[in-house]
Amino acid sequence: MPRFPDSPTSALIHAASKGGKQHDKRSADAEQRAAGRSSVTREDLEGPYPGALDTDWSGVDAFSTPERDVDHDPSEGAQHDPTQPGPGQRWSTWRSVAKGQRGPDPLPEWVVTRDAAIDTELGILKTGKEADAFLVERAVPAGASSDGGPDLALDQAATRCLLVAKRYRSLEHGQFHRGSEYTEGRTVRRTRDQRAMEDRKSAWGRAVSATQWADAEFVALREAWSAGAPVPYPVQIDGTEVLMEFIGTEETDDLGRTQAVAAPRLTRVRPSDDLLESYWEQLTHGMSVLARLGFAHGDLSPYNILADGERLVIIDLPQVVDLAANPFSSDVLLRDCRTVCDWFTARGLDVDADALFADLLAQAF
Structure with a gap:
């Protein structure tokens, strides 16, 4: 590029x-x-x-x-x-x-x-x-x-x-070491690329692996934005x-x-009680949209949610997990639910991570 x-x-x-x-x-x-x-x-x-x-x-x-x-x-x-x-x-x-x-x-x-x-x-x-x-x-x-x-x-x-x-x-300079938990069940369009990704010793395999994170985020943003999820509009991808x-x-x-x-990250804001409830409704709506698309965010936390005035925007989606194909998907989704619920509970809102998890699974399947 x-x-x-x-x-x-x-x-x-x-x-x-x-x-x-x-x-x-x-x-x-x-x-x-x-x-x-x-x-x-x-x-x-x-x-x-x-x-x-x-x-x-x-x-x-x-x-x-x-x-x-x-x-x-x-x-x-x-x-x-x-x-x-x-x-x-x-x-x-x-x-x-x-x-x-x-x-x-x-x-x-x-x-x-x-x-x-x-x-x-x-x-x-x-x-x-x-x-x-x-x-x-x-x-x-x-x-x-x-x-x-x-x-x-x-x-x-x-x-x-x-x-x-x-x-x-590139993989040599990245610090993200939990990739297999997220990439399990993912496929690429060309079988040649899939085989290359499995061979981390080859230059081509490392190059393909490096681009899969960008591709995954762009695809997830496209689908999520089109379905009405509160995510940034993806303008384009180039390499x-x-x-x-x-x-x-x-x-x-x-x-x-x-x-x-x-816009500040959610972890840095102190919303009023009414705005806190609005934030919760917006967040659960966004998580529901992702679930209906067959996705779990994979790393959802107050650090990956922006508070743009009275609206929330979910960011950082390269590690989206396929709820149907990934054997770790339930654990990843439950972790997302508990992380965000802990933040809202600490600020006085009565929310239940297990109930949210059950609801999202029902929407996904």
């Missing part, structure tokens, strides 16, 4: 000092140049991995981030055409993937599909055991010519959108990169800069 070229560390990312305050590594001139551009502060970046921004990526396969000069302005000494990709940018990959690798219909109006769109990587949102999530802006720059493609009429008003690019690591809807808001600070604020 097309990768973002090497570029200076985004001026949109602020690293925290040991004292807990924001420490801006940019020079005064760089600060001046950054005014007016969108920004992402460290407080806005969600996830239980506080060291994400300080991680050394130099040895991490295709996801490595080379050391960069944060005070270097790529525009200095060169005249850059704003309608062409610059450092940290690439052309939109929407039309470079097959139709089956795009999100389901109906296509939301906010999705940008024009050929003239440019993807700009704004920074890292979260690191995980098997993948890392990056914030990406897909936008049609001012002055870009109309491409006249067949989908142009669908997004005349959609010239910009924020996406999450979830990029899966081991899944592009999906960004869940959050955008705010403008006193300097006129726009900040992308990711």
